[in-house]
Amino acid sequence: MAVCRRHGSRGPALTFLIMGAIGYMVNTVFGAMFTNGTETSTVGLLYPVESETREAKKLDGMWNFVRSDSSNPSQGLREKWFSDDLAKFRPTIGMPVPSSYNDVTEDASIRDHVGTVWYDRRFFVPKSWQLQRVFVRFGSVHYDSVVWINGQQVLKHEFGHLPFEADISHVLEYGKENRITVLCDNVLLQVTVPQGKVVNSPVDGGVELVQTYTFDFFNYAGIHRSVELYTVPQVFIRDVVVNTDLVGDEGHIYYTVESSLNSSIAADLQATVKILDKAGTVVGVDTATGAELKGVVIVKNVKPWWPYLMHEEYGYMYSMEVTLEGKSNEASEPVGEIFDVYRMKVGVRTLEWNNTSFLINGQPIYFRGFGRHEDSDIRGKGLDYALLTKDFNLLKWVGANAYRTSHYPYSEESMQFADEHGIMIIDECPSVDTENYSQILLEKHKASIEQLIHRDRNHPSVVM
Template sequence: MNFALRISIVFFAWGGGGVLGGGGILYPRESESREVVSLDGIWEFRADYNHAGFKKRWFMGPLSQSGHTEMMPVPSSWNDITQSKKLRDHVGWVWYSTTFFVPKRWKDKTRTWLRFGSANRWADVWINGHHLMNHSGGYLPFEGDAGQYLKFGDNNVVVVALNNTLTQATIPQGTLSYPNDTSRYPSGYTVQSYNFDYFNYAGLHRPVLLHTTPKIYLSDLSIITDFDGHEGRVYYTASVSFPTEWENYVNFAEHSQQTNCHVAVLDASGVTVASRHGCSGLLTIPNVKLWWPHLSQPKGEGSGYLYTFQTTILSNTTLEFDVYRLKFGVRTAKVDGSQFLVNGKPFYFRGFGRHEDYSIRGRGVDPVMLVKDHNLLLWTGANSYRTSHYPYAEEILDLTDALGIVIIDESPAIGLTGFGPDLKREHISVMADLVQRDKNRASVLMWSIGNEPKSLETLAPSDVIKSTRAFDPAKRPITIVLSQNFSKGDCPPSMDVVSINRYYGWYGDTGRTEVISLQIPTEVNLWAKTCHNKPVLITEYGAGTVAGVHQSPSFVWTEDFQVDYLRAHFAAFDHLRSSKAQFVGEMIWNFADFATPQETFRPWGCMKGVFTRERQPKAAAHFVRARYWALARQDNLTSSVQLPNDLHCFY
């Protein structure tokens, strides 16, 4: 790899809109030069049922000054917090506000940024009555330089107007209808429909942070890792930002040349194992410890090993400096023929589809639930999951990086239809922001550009895949998750892994598990042959189950049937594994039960989880656990995988 030894220079304005795309969106972390303050807590909240907020200028101060407000925790979804059915099902604008203090010491020597981990899905943000930024999309971070609008050494007010409406131009898509027969529908009756099966939770779902940087600061960092024997290789490029007006200085070129980077790699104990000067280049790590997926590590090594990449920016003319530390792992991930390789060794996905979905909290980040979920994942012996069907919180990826849980990082492009040039541009823009956020993640081994498009002809996935590949410095494998029946014309040539969702014995031939042993191998082999022997991954299969319901012989919706359904699939998967087919993994739908729109064919929500929504195991969870631990032992003969003492041998 050839890297020019140069500074990537970025100019930033003193104010304005959010930082998106190529501008960098590093997660705020405290250091010698940076401070971070959380604005999470209980905010004032009001639903704008009568579209009055903009007309009455609610953005000019705390919402409580303009009328009644509700208490709303941030982060959370607003839908399930109150006792109001009207608010739960509300489509349109809502408003948030909170008051916070800014230290006086931040005024002269720092840039002060306001950052939202996500806001679902259109957000306008004001600081002290001044419009700071807007953002569309519900799952990725955005931030703005708030310095010119802040009162330092005093209280400040942030107001957010948020709209959860989905249209044919948004990702994901939706439609709005307004029945106007007043003899049948009340005035203002609105129906929001969408072609996905999870509840469209909305709100400020992730942390809201106020953070500082020096005026000259590290704005972006790209890391690519490789290894040769016992030597690790870290290729890096750092971007340094300067105030916009400096571009016009006569001596700017000289000033920028006097800005230097010093980088170092620290091991897990904090010991420096490599260092050099320069804002781009190569670092080598002797006796490198590789990042391995959970239960895939060689004997004597651990999973999820992380180094720290420390970047120090120093201006010799202003004597300013900036320090930023980033966790990363040394590993490789690529497709070679019909195999998916991690660190040069075949990798088999044992995992789940999931949702960010929790009782009461909706999609809001909650450390308690994050830790519980990942403890359950480790308990099952899983090594991977897909972020179905949208990018998950950065706090979740911190855990997967550290635990060695492999991530298929998916965009919110689910069930797209009517795919014209405008929607394709939006799709590519979403992938640019997703890659920008997660490009340095050790656990992210593959991108998924979307789930279950209605038509590959209208999706034009090759264009999105090509753009995504260009965005990612590490060139990870790319997939798109397909649900349509097999057809020889349905294999995008630029797709690296064929990912398919199949529900034989559930949506078709319901209850007839005997068809699974024939239909799964037939389908996988057809896709592999048509797609030039590319790896094939089953990303969804599952059966709905009401916890506590039993019947013998097994019958659909019982725990007994879910176990029988999985048993039939496991036999089909074992046949594919033993026949040396291009089969690289199995992911159950779903990890846990989750909320759906109100429907007549589900008594509450999607019940395909092997855990309930409260994270209690169904019989299937024990069955899956026995299989996943057995697979871990089979697939990693060089490791001393010890089966848990409490493993129930259902399988």
């Protein structure tokens, strides 16, 4: 239970808070002004990687941080705190990103804060990026968020635990410093995923604003995962979808490549897909042309992806190299202009089940593992590679081969670790102990699970 206390004389402030008890005003303030769960589509969102055609720059580190008054959650918007450095409006403190903000300081009012907080920092954009398209990508902000670049709103997103991004090429100043501002709201209501309630409780000399919920873990908040800038060419690979099958000793890797062009123009493109083993040897290749860039790469003597302790070479991952290029009009020029190159890891495995067994690669598997949490001391739900490494070492030490992401989507980096370590994942959306049902909540549940499936569909470790 998060508690935010406000003490003082019984005057206008108390009247405001008691009136807000009907819904803390967040039913209208937060729900209408910030997000509604449908702003971010499931288009693109490939995990950022560098290549011959792409650059990436993390904005992790120390950011400036301001806590809004819980009794006045929209003050920052009214006063346009996003229009300049936060320090121009209020004193700021340093806050690490990625991390929950709750346990970093010794200030109980920050730990138990109910409402909005603000982050900002400056970053440099090189002139060389001016000919590229530049995206900003957040791994996770809990719960609601709004993002501005140089005072211009570029992005809104609801749901913690899931990534979101926006093309910010048009608002950047190249060869100069730029400013990014993030509003983060941790309030949970009956129409959020997960649910919660905000009530006002009278106390001596004032009231306390209380966030309640029925789930059994703390409502950590903040910028929980990495913030990253990445560049792509003007014509780029927007998405890649992979499905796999085993046919004898062959691995069949079915792929679909989506470009940034519309279907009529995309007909002039082709995608070349190569599969490389761990030694870097090309073991399969295929080329797709036309408006729909899809096909299959066949790998002879394939090494399937196996769970830990089910095979001596568990967690085997191939590298998949996707090259987007223009189709050549000349037989003597088999390759046209190369637009974009993207690389990702793929594992080849099959899933099926019957009345008695769950089968991976045709073999029955018994799940041995845990329900985990991402929580840790000081960092809260902030991404930490040292802790992630320790957790996976402990899983293997105890002989586990699986865990469920109780009770929300874990980081993309956690999914990558699971792929490499051969740990099976039961992937969960952030819905716990639902109390009341509504059409709004249903639509948000649909949006949340759609974003989760879109993010994790290519991971061989995700089996449910």
